[in-house]
Amino acid sequence: MLRGRAVFCKEMEMVSAPVDKRSDPTIVKLREILALIDRGDLVTAEAAASKIQESQPQHADANNVLGIVLVGRKNPAAASRYFEFAVKKEPQNAIYLNNLGCAYLDLGLIELAHAPLSKALSINPKLTKTLWLLGEFYRFAGKPELALPYHEKACRNEPQNADYKSALGKTLELPRSQPSS
Numbered sequence: 001m002l003r004g005r006a007v008f009c010k011e012m013e014m015v016s017a018p019v020d021k022r023s024d025p026t027i028v029k030l031r032e033i034l035a036l037i038d039r040g041d042l043v044t045a046e047a048a049a050s051k052i053q054e055s056q057p058q059h060a061d062a063n064n065v066l067g068i069v070l071v072g073r074k075n076p077a078a079a080s081r082y083f084e085f086a087v088k089k090e091p092q093n094a095i096y097l098n099n100l101g102c103a104y105l106d107l108g109l110i111e112l113a114h115a116p117l118s119k120a121l122s123i124n125p126k127l128t129k130t131l132w133l134l135g136e137f138y139r140f141a142g143k144p145e146l147a148l149p150y151h152e153k154a155c156r157n158e159p160q161n162a163d164y165k166s167a168l169g170k171t172l173e174l175p176r177s178q179p180s181s
Helices: 025-039 043-054 060-072 075-090 093-104 108-121 127-140 142-156 162-173
Strands: none
Touching: 025 043, 043 060, 043 108, 060 075, 060 093, 075 093, 093 108, 093 127, 108 127, 127 142, 127 162, 142 162
């Protein structure tokens, strides 16, 4: 469906506890893993993320980063379990909620995707990827009239994004429900 393109993690969202992010060795290692992902070295990234998650299974960021790696490795089912844990640990983290909703959409679990995506957007209305994902949720649910405002706003926020433009085009091509007379 989305092939994991919407999963993301911003360093500024990592670690909600009052920790010096620059000196926390776990966060330093997780940033190194994110760099491996950016370089496309998913095998090494998965091994490193698994090692951290196994040594610190309660660490929300470690679970989220392992989920990101697994989505990249085309395993959203396994990723969703790690995202679910991250969300349980930090239910107000919009990035974790976005990633969980994306994994659900990748799995075709459309009905499960709405709650985490809506909550992510209510926490941080500036998350353009979440706007896009909510548009995709409504498009997949056959409700283009509800998808349209989300896709339009995502395109306004990031007009060069090809995924957002494509989704808007697909939404505009869908037949609209006619009002009852």
